[in-house]
Amino acid sequence: MKVLKAKEMAFADENTINLTGIPSLVLMENAGRTTAQITLDKYKDKENFVVVAGSGNNGGDALVVARYLFKAGKKVKTYILSSSRQKLSQDNLKNLEIYENIGGEVLFITEKNLRKLQFALKNADVIIDGIFGTGFKPPVKGYREKVIKIINNSKKPVVSVDIPSGLFSDSGQIEGEFIKADITITFAYPKLCHILYPASEYCGEVFVVDISIDEHYLQEIKRYILTPKNILLPKRKKNSHKYTYGHNLVIGGSVGKSGAVIMASKASTKAGAGLTTALIPQEINQVVESNLIEEMSIPVSSKDGLFSKKALGEIKNIIKKGKFSSITIGMGMSINDSTLSIIEYILKVKKPIVIDADGLNNLALIDNFKNFLKKRKYPTILTPHVGEMSRLTGLETSYINNNLEEVAKEFSKDTESIVVLKSSRVVIAYKDEVFYSIKGNEGMATAGTGDVLAGILGALVNRLEPLEAVKTGVYLHGFSGDLAVKDLGVESLKATDLIDYLPKAYFELEKKKNNLSYSLVKSLKSY
Ligand SMILES: NC(=O)C1=CN([C@@H]2O[C@H](COP(=O)(O)OP(=O)(O)OC[C@H]3O[C@@H](n4cnc5c(N)ncnc54)[C@H](O)[C@@H]3O)[C@@H](O)[C@H]2O)[C@H](O)CC1
Ligand SMILES: [K+]
Secondary structure (H helix, E strand, C coil), X not given: CECEXXXXXXXXXXXXXXXHCCCHHHHHHHHHHHHHHHHHHHCXXXXXXXXXXXXXXXXXXXXXXXXXXXXXCCEEEEEECCCCHHHCCHHHHHHHHHHHHCCCCEEECCCCCHHHHHHHHHCCCXXXXXXXXXXXXXXXXXXXXXXXXXXXXXXXXXXXXXXXXXXXXXXXXXXXXXXCCCEEEEECCCEHHHHCCCHHHHCCXXXXXCCCCCHHHHCCCCEEECCHHHCCCCCCCXXXXXHHHCEEEEECCCCXXXXXXXXXXXXXXXXXXXXXXXXXXXXXXXXXXXXXXCCEEEEECEECCEECHHHHHXXXXXXHHCCCCEEEECCCCCCCHHHHHHHHHHCCCCCCEEECHHHHHHHCCCCCHHHHHHHCCCCEEECCEHHHHHHHHCCCHHHHHHCHHHHHHHXXXXXXXXXXXXXXXXXXXXXXXXXXEXXXXXHHCCCCHHHHHHHHHHHHCCCCCHHHHHHHXXXXXXXXXXXXXXXXXXXXXXXXXXXXHHHHHHHHHHHHHHCCCCCCEEEHHHC
């Protein structure tokens, strides 16, 4: 499913009206009517609804909602934040007239009679927020700021039409006053504010409603949310053996960080690799051997707990002689001259590689590393978190967090690699496409979860086309976290739980893929 910015939505909206020929009032009717239906379903036993409409089309949608709530026999009080009818958008005015024609009443609210709205909210069971939608640019100006504060202070449940008023559609950033919604009902596609933090936290449950927007005007938009529909599952063949499913060589670890390479290796096996071998500094061999059962291990020379100078030659030999089909490198490997030269060498290996963690920190120290990556003819997957991305690009972490998509895209272009940028959301960028994962949770902000992801990707790159492997791996990783949290809670979740829940994630994902069906209304949660 695509995820849009306001301008893109407006473009599809205009063309649907002008070229496809669906009148704007029909779109508004679809939007408002479905919003009313969802509201009535969610708040069945509630009686008193207060509708707060702005002067634009978001307010127009809210007036349609008011009409259906009124028809359903609810007590509806409707307020329009404007000084006069003349200031309303054309479709807003039309819906005001229709509402009045069926016996509905409205009150225009300005700074002067704000208290009337404040008073009405006291008796409200549910508030409908139709003040601003995609036409809003922060920050809120004028008395509407006070209205938003009053609504939030009322502590009543709020249903936001399209966007919680005061949030900016195109980013996760927040500024000034904005509505804190319990439910947000958005139209055609989610917008970035519905999925990116911190804004998305204020949207409540997000429903996406088909209002008849003609999607073929959005062909050039290649920004997606990962959903069961747009990701693939690897398949096993009856007539196969372990080499059919790849041999993932996992390189990393150092004294004190043996867990990183152990977790990546275990995740690789659980994600379905035919064989997984951990290549490690010999000083941690014993602990690795005692923790890995299905996986093999190859110790190489080490000194002071890290790969030593001699290790490079040994690694070259092992890779030349071994039948490895992918390399996953970096987890817990630390940084010294030897690890740096190992990364330099790995860049030249003619196999798919996943570079994570200290692999990336070493990479950042190599002059011209972007050119080395560009020269590679085999798939390269880079999985930096924001801190690592900062080291790789020199950009401030705050800038990266506020521009995840742009940074990931640019870095992917500069390196011709698949970039998996890990923040409170994970963004995948490759060529002209961007994929956001909406799976995962705050419980996963704990040591080792990145190592698990690297192991999963290293396994899957043997099973699917590289970008598909990354999409599937990122989804499964987040989904495992969500399934684990249901049983374990966010505080106690640890990285190895993600490995334990991978089988369930596979199983549930397959079920989701087998049950794909069209529906006018979908909750973002259901993806
Ligand atoms: N997605 C669709 O195809 C459809 C969406 N619909 C709804 O239309 C709104 C967008 O409507 P628009 O008229 O373009 O803008 P808004 O109603 O969001 O807001 C315009 C309104 O707000 C004022 N304003 C803007 N910024 C500020 C500010 N910082 N401070 C104060 N006031 C501000 C501006 O002057 C206007 O008066 C979309 O969200 C959907 O809800 C259609 O109904 C169906 C098709
Ligand atoms: K709104």
